[in-house]
Amino acid sequence: MALLFEGIDWGTLALLVAAAFAAGWIDAVVGGGGLLQLPALLLAGVTPVQALATNKLASIFGTATSSIAFYRKVRPSLGDTLPMAAVALVGSFGGASVAAFLPASLFKPIIVVALVVVALITLFKPQLGVAAAVRFRGAKHIIIAGCIGAAIGFYDGVLGPGTGTFLVFALVGLLGVDFLQASAKAKIGNFATNLGALLFFIPLGAVLWPLGLVMA
Template identity: 65%
Template sequence: MVSGLEEIQLATILLVVVAGLAAGWIDAVVGGGGLLQLPALLLIPGITPVQALATNKMGSIFGTTTSAITYYRRAHPDLKTALPMAAVALVGSFGGAALAVSLPSSVFKPIIVIALIAVAVFTALRPTVGELTKLRHTGRRHYGTAAGIGLAIGFYDGLIGPGTGSFLIIAMVTFLGYNFLAASAKAKIVNMATNLGALAFFLPNGALLWGIGLVLGFSNMIGGYIGARMAVKQGSRFIRIVFLVVVSALICKLGYDVWVENIRG
């Protein structure tokens, strides 16, 4: 079992750094950085799945915090919606992480693949969706819908993880009526809370690899800063294109996992 950096080869550390940079950039723009980061961690000899999940969350929280601050300073997201949504998402993520240690993610992967395909088709066939902010609800209904999104996707992030930012963005675009830039800015704040919620569960269990997590976190910070600045500068159209690319990659990755698990089963 791995305890830190001392037993890991330089090539593996470099792989983690590169994965952290790329994952931070992807997470800052549309989410889904776990596609790169989690598999890279699982390549470390002796690491357990729970250690990989915990360390992935530590790395991610550095990146999401950096990108959330960058978005806040440059895009000024509505905190009246984002902060309560983040608080509910944190609770959901803690619950998902608690379930993750006892329930195989393979139970949910086929459902997630179907949901992602539906999201990709919906976004591709409606090129104007997410271009402008046209809020669908006001008052309590708006905040209630936002809280429901935060709770559900927060739970998913604690349980499985990859694609959380993408799910948050498309949910806020579809059910709340935000444009892609506004949704992405709020998603970073909520995603930061979901990472914190999962970490709150994993830390007391001693699953976190601090050395690897700090290296991963620093790399994630750099990638997150660059990605957030680029997203704000390029706007909703750029985010929509990257969103479709990342969701397509998620479909391929999770679809392949389901196929492999069915063959082994």
């Protein structure tokens, strides 16, 4: 069978596009689409770092459009959202730099274990509040939002699946933000984490551009 690029043939490409489509649908319904997209890239035979980088490229278009849509609909407060997103971007850049230098022999088992854990958390995620019960105000609120961004941003740079869901959990559970506001803030934060990782992976040459754009 003819190869297209990076050892990907037409049949594998069709499966990857199907996985990307399904991942987008899962993200829209319950979140956690990366649980499907990242393993699909690994099964296609690309290296773990290429899979992470290409997955970020494929995902950033969706997070960008959903961020805009949620902002227009929900109008989340930007006083904590933008600082959280900025710190998340830096955290994701740092996480990607760690991921890039992990040996493949160590990285693959980590991915498998993490995907199982994230899948279970996503499947059995707790009920989230619909009413706001904000726990902190002022600088403390922003600092905690920044800590959330840093931790989850780093995770997204290293691995990624479930990032949006984890952001919602943290914003609701730690800050008391209502679910709709948390979802809107999480979309913006997730866009920032995708961008942060790409800012590291692109100069590294790890992004498989044709494949990522086809899967976007």
